[in-house]
Amino acid sequence: MPRAERERQMIDVAEQVFAERGYLAASMDEIAERVGVSKPMLYEYFNSKEGLLLACIRQARSELRLATEDAVADVADAEEALRRGLHAFFVFIDRRRQSWLLLRHEMTLIGTPAADEIEATRRQQTDLIGKLMTGYFGADSPEQVEASAEFVVGACERLAIWCERHEHVTPETATDYAMDLLWGGLRRRVLH
Structure with a gap:
């Protein structure tokens, strides 16, 4: 098997084990066994259990x-861009439940490079939302744009956690709930 394909397989299995057991309880032995490789091979690819976790977070x-x-991409309307971005986020969480669980279980990782990687994920989404807002909204200060983007990310994280407790809520419904609250405050800032 080519190295890249083997690495992807290891990351996929590790993500599943980390999501099932939590990072602390997951073992490299179990991950190696499920992948069908030796434990030393895992270490050869990722150097450590934490290195494997970091690879999982980076992939997600x-x-x-x-x-x-x-x-x-190529959406000219601010409301439609927000709706599509939110929907993509909630679909990702619905379809990639293991990735989402891995990203949201940061409390057990505080003070580790993994916590920094999770925060980098938030920052990535905040930066993307801020960039979009700058293109659609008026003369907001960079600080106001950043604060608004942080609010959207935080609200969506909490709504996604709520959706875990309400499994019947679809990505479309979660998007509608988020749009109902978020768009009301953002629409008045759209350039016309």
Whole structure:
């Protein structure tokens, strides 16, 4: 198997084990066994359990960025851009539940490089939203744009956690709930 394909396989299995057991309880032995490789091979690819976790988080962050960027590409309307971006986020969480669980279980990782990687994921989304807002909204200060983007990210994270407790809520419904609250405050700032 080519190295890149093997690495992807290891990351996918590790993500599943980390999501099931939590980072602290997950073992490299179990991950190696599920992948069908030796434990030393895992260490050869990732150096440590933390290195494997970081690879999982980076992959999830990259996939989330691609999903949200693709969703808003070539959208000329601010409301539609927000709706599509939110929908892409909630679809990602619905379809990639393990990735989402990995990203949201940061409390067990405080003070580690993994916590920094999770915060980098938030920053990535905030930067993307801020960039979009700058293109659609009036003469808001950079600080106001950044604060608004942080608010959107925080609100969506909390709504996604709420959706975990209400499994019947679809990505479309979650998007509608978020739009109902967020767009009301943002629409008056749109350039006409």
